[in-house]
Amino acid sequence: MGIPTTYTEQELVLALKQRNDQAFGFLYDNYAGALYSIIKQIITDNSELASDVLQEVFINIWRKIETYDSTKGRLFTWMLNIARNASIDMLRSKSYQNSQKNQELPDNVYKGVANQTVLQNVDNIGLKKVLEKLKPEHRILVELAYFKGFTHEEIAEMMVIPLGTVKTRIRNALIQLREYLK
Amino acid sequence: MNVQEYIESGIIESYVMGLASEPERAEFERLCAEHPELLAARKKFEERLEGYASENAVSPPPEVKVKVLEAIGKPDSRAEIASIPPTIVTMRNDKEEPREKATAGTPFILRLLAAASIVLFLAMGYLYYQTKQENKDLTDTNDRLKTSLDTTKNVLDRIVKEQADVVSNPNVTVVNMVGTTVAPKSSANIYWDSASSNVYLVVKNMPKLTSDKQYQLWALIDNKPKDLGVFDATDSKVILQMKNTQKAQAFAITIQQKGGSPSPDLQKLQSMGKTLQNQ
Numbered sequence: 001m002g003i004p005t006t007y008t009e010q011e012l013v014l015a016l017k018q019r020n021d022q023a024f025g026f027l028y029d030n031y032a033g034a035l036y037s038i039i040k041q042i043i044t045d046n047s048e049l050a051s052d053v054l055q056e057v058f059i060n061i062w063r064k065i066e067t068y069d070s071t072k073g074r075l076f077t078w079m080l081n082i083a084r085n086a087s088i089d090m091l092r093s094k095s096y097q098n099s100q101k102n103q104e105l106p107d108n109v110y111k112g113v114a115n116q117t118v119l120q121n122v123d124n125i126g127l128k129k130v131l132e133k134l135k136p137e138h139r140i141l142v143e144l145a146y147f148k149g150f151t152h153e154e155i156a157e158m159m160v161i162p163l164g165t166v167k168t169r170i171r172n173a174l175i176q177l178r179e180y181l182k
Numbered sequence: 183m184n185v186q187e188y189i190e191s192g193i194i195e196s197y198v199m200g201l202a203s204e205p206e207r208a209e210f211e212r213l214c215a216e217h218p219e220l221l222a223a224r225k226k227f228e229e230r231l232e233g234y235a236s237e238n239a240v241s242p243p244p245e246v247k248v249k250v251l252e253a254i255g256k257p258d259s260r261a262e263i264a265s266i267p268p269t270i271v272t273m274r275n276d277k278e279e280p281r282e283k284a285t286a287g288t289p290f291i292l293r294l295l296a297a298a299s300i301v302l303f304l305a306m307g308y309l310y311y312q313t314k315q316e317n318k319d320l321t322d323t324n325d326r327l328k329t330s331l332d333t334t335k336n337v338l339d340r341i342v343k344e345q346a347d348v349v350s351n352p353n354v355t356v357v358n359m360v361g362t363t364v365a366p367k368s369s370a371n372i373y374w375d376s377a378s379s380n381v382y383l384v385v386k387n388m389p390k391l392t393s394d395k396q397y398q399l400w401a402l403i404d405n406k407p408k409d410l411g412v413f414d415a416t417d418s419k420v421i422l423q424m425k426n427t428q429k430a431q432a433f434a435i436t437i438q439q440k441g442g443s444p445s446p447d448l449q450k451l452q453s454m455g456k457t458l459q460n461q
Contacts, residue, residue: 021251024254025251028247028250031236032242032246032247033236033239033240033241033242034232034235034236034238034239035235036239036240036241036242037235037238037239037240038235040240047243051242051243051245051246054242054246055246055249055250055253058246058250059250059253059254062250062254063254071211071214071215072211073198073224073228074225074228074229074232076228076231076232076235077198077228077231077232080231080232080235081199081200084200085200125238125240126234126235126238126240127234127235127238129238130234145201146199146200146201152203170192170196170201171191171192171193171195171196172192174192174195174196174199174201175190175192175195177195178194178195178227178230181227181230181231181233181234
């Protein structure tokens, strides 16, 4: 059929910017699982909403491919950040909050998140599996920053530690993370 | 600056994972353009992250791909999607109520038009019912009026016939009652059928009485009065059947208490007329 079964990253990006639907199919088939994994690491308890987010993410990738700048990072990095941001948006949306009626909201949101984070060690997948290897005081900061989307300032406030300490610990945790990814 | 220290500071991971602040990102991008080793380190971490993510991939539900391709208008001809029921999914800006939105596929204007046609249909039905009801009411009223008219016409016909009978009957004696000095203008006609003894009275001009009084007709037989019944002045121009009498030398009308009296108050004799009957 003349359809290439693989693309180099440059070829793929070029084809996507040309609105090639076969390239988009290839993109989905090759990356949906990895993106769905990160979405499920953020939206841990609702597969239905996680599917909705994945759907939204790929539609956004198709619509925003023009804005992708290869000098700033790989295509997957760009898509991963779209998926993470969409998941965190969902986490903060009213519909997700409504599905979490058994949780304390929103006055105790920081406390609630912190407790949830400590308790969530059971069936971690993907990056979270790597997080388990970190020291608890590092792990919780990465959890809050990466999987819950809190800013360093918010984390410093909720954990009652200096902002500089938050930044340093997160940087150190990420360096360790890189080592575990080998 | 020491690039190696910068690389080891964790900024690469922070930037790639989207945790760096805007000033950090701007600085990192600027330094990447200047230092190839920094760019190489960034790419290395990105590949590592991508590799790890791919190894830990989780298969999404198959219908997600169908929905995505439908949403962007590129149905996947290669995938076997025939077994999966198609669902129209519109891109959501907010994430609230996703299940409701997925089912509410009918455009608002169509739902509005559907609602409007139902309202219109009900209104027309009501108007039709009301018009039909009004029509029925009018027909009923018309029928009642027709019945009433027929009855009235029958009564009138009977009266005309009776009058004609009375007037044209050869046995009928017409007695012209004339006013007395007490009531000079009072006048009435008596039609007396000597064969059947029927007595009819037609008031021509009798003054109105107070409500407690009535006129009373008498037949004078051998100078003795016989009561023939009472009547009112308002009965004018109508033929009244009074009580029968076989004999009468004269008729007289008096004013009596309402309901009449057994004997006439002759002082109030209003009019009188003699018959041709011999005493």
